[in-house]
Amino acid sequence: MNFDLTEEQQLLADTTRDLLARSYDNTEARNKVVDTELGWSRDVWNQLAEIGILGLGFDEDSGPTEVMVVMTEIGRRLAPEPVAEAALIPGAVIAEHGSDAQRALLDEVASGERLLAFAHTEPGRRGAADLTTHATEQGGAWTLTGRKNPVLAGDGADTLIVSAALPGGGSGLFVVDAAGQSSSGVTRHGYRTFDGKRGAEIALDNAAATPLGSGGDATDAIEAAVIRFQSALCAEAVGAMDESLRLTTDYLKSRKQFGVPLKTFQTLTQRAADMYVSVELARSMNYYLAVSVADGRLDPMVAARAKLQIARSGKHIAEESPGVTAEYPIAHYAARLTAIEQTFGSATDQLRYLVGQVGSYGTAVL
Amino acid sequence: MSAGDEAGGTPNPASSILKLRGTQLQQAVTDLLVEVAGPDALPFDAGDTVDSPEWAQHAAPRYLNYRKTSIYGGSNEVQRTIIASTILGL
Numbered sequence: 001m002n003f004d005l006t007e008e009q010q011l012l013a014d015t016t017r018d019l020l021a022r023s024y025d026n027t028e029a030r031n032k033v034v035d036t037e038l039g040w041s042r043d044v045w046n047q048l049a050e051i052g053i054l055g056l057g058f059d060e061d062s063g064p065t066e067v068m069v070v071m072t073e074i075g076r077r078l079a080p081e082p083v084a085e086a087a088l089i090p091g092a093v094i095a096e097h098g099s100d101a102q103r104a105l106l107d108e109v110a111s112g113e114r115l116l117a118f119a120h121t122e123p124g125r126r127g128a129a130d131l132t133t134h135a136t137e138q139g140g141a142w143t144l145t146g147r148k149n150p151v152l153a154g155d156g157a158d159t160l161i162v163s164a165a166l167p168g169g170g171s172g173l174f175v176v177d178a179a180g181q182s183s184s185g186v187t188r189h190g191y192r193t194f195d196g197k198r199g200a201e202i203a204l205d206n207a208a209a210t211p212l213g214s215g216g217d218a219t220d221a222i223e224a225a226v227i228r229f230q231s232a233l234c235a236e237a238v239g240a241m242d243e244s245l246r247l248t249t250d251y252l253k254s255r256k257q258f259g260v261p262l263k264t265f266q267t268l269t270q271r272a273a274d275m276y277v278s279v280e281l282a283r284s285m286n287y288y289l290a291v292s293v294a295d296g297r298l299d300p301m302v303a304a305r306a307k308l309q310i311a312r313s314g315k316h317i318a319e320e321s322p323g324v325t326a327e328y329p330i331a332h333y334a335a336r337l338t339a340i341e342q343t344f345g346s347a348t349d350q351l352r353y354l355v356g357q358v359g360s361y362g363t364a365v366l
Numbered sequence: 367m368s369a370g371d372e373a374g375g376t377p378n379p380a381s382s383i384l385k386l387r388g389t390q391l392q393q394a395v396t397d398l399l400v401e402v403a404g405p406d407a408l409p410f411d412a413g414d415t416v417d418s419p420e421w422a423q424h425a426a427p428r429y430l431n432y433r434k435t436s437i438y439g440g441s442n443e444v445q446r447t448i449i450a451s452t453i454l455g456l
Binding site: 121123124126147149150189191192193194195199201265267268319322325331334335338339342343344346348349 | 400401403404405406407408409410411412415416417418423426427429430433434437443
């Protein structure tokens with residue numbers, strides 16, 4: 001199987017890498033932007049829009065492989081812009097399931113003018129628990145009531161894609177205006193996440209909502225959206241791990257202790273070799289998931305296997321990389337890798353899911 | 367417990383055991399808290415306006431902060447070298 005990127009995909013990776021390297025040429029530049037109220041840069045956002053990054057996967061010219069390529073560069077530079085959270089993932093849901101009128105919103109998303117968020121996770125609930133946010137219909141008009149937290153990039157979203165339990169059973173997806181005139185009944189408490197990104201708790205109190213596309217049960221579409229999100233996070237984590245390992249090997253070569261470079265100590269170089277193995281295992285599982293999604297195979301088992309390895313490798317890299325104080329860039333990569341593990345299910349959550357599926361395997365004959 | 371100083375001024379190697387296991391336990395416990403908090407570990411200092419409890423909001427920063435304990439005060443690699451040489455005579 002050939003995992004090489006096409007010429008166009010390689011060009012996309014290089015262009016994204018160059019753009020982000022210009023804006024965030026060191027960690028201080030990145031941290032300064034993270035400390036602003038918005039938490040990311042409008043200027044960078046507009047540049048990303050200009051080269052087409054914010055519309056990747058919305059039409060047939062690009063898809064999950066391009067999303068993967070871009071997310072790895074976001075991770076490598078630790079860029080705070082919510083590319084997956086506010087554009088690509090909820091955008092892909094609208095592109096796949098939305099009505100013509102809803103799909104028309106995507107032009108504004110791709111141009112950077114409209115911010116989206118996928119409001120699915122609910123307070124204190126993990127895994128595939130039943131949704132407590134519920135949808136009600138009266139005379140053809142739908143409203144939603146419930147709470148969503150954490151909603152990544154929910155602080156600044158103009159439009160929300162919200163999951164909710166349907167009156168007749170099953171789960172639906174709805175489009176909710178979070179910022180415009182029809183946003184009454186939507187209350188949000190924005191916050192910073194511990195890795196410097198942004199999120200919100202969103203309370204819906206009879207908030208006006210429009211069913212996504214033709215409405216009805218969207219259980220499969222919700223699962224697919226989570227899998228796409230996982231794939232984007234896995235790709236981002238691989239970029240963050242690549243850079244963490246690069247910083248680690250640089251440190252082992254340059255930092256001196258007891259009068260010699262750290263690389264003189266075998267106990268450290270052996271551990272660096274283990275880190276390399278971890279990153280490569282994560283990279284392979286990231287490809288496996290992205291290629292599956294690109295093939296239209298949105299399989300929760302594949303996503304769980306990939307996320308399990310990414311979470312294990314991410315933790316290994318975060319814990320082994322030297323320079324854990326906030327003054328060193330590597331500490332911020334460790335924070336991001338920790339946050340990625342806890343977004344849409346940690347290693348333990350993936351194991352719990354996979355254990356539940358063991359019965360669906362054929363019996364091994366030894 | 368004072369394992370650090372013996373009457374003769376030579377460090378008791380028991381302090382190395384304490385440093386090693388003590389920091390490993392601190393790191394395991396702070397790690398476990400993040401795992402228990404799950405997605406509720408993501409908000410930081412969001413106060414009580416959100417459903418994520420305060421302990422959960424502090425779990426990840428504490429976990430990340432405690433990574434330093436295996437490095438400061440003589441890294442755990444240095445402690446292992448002390449145990450190997452002082453106790454085991456290697």
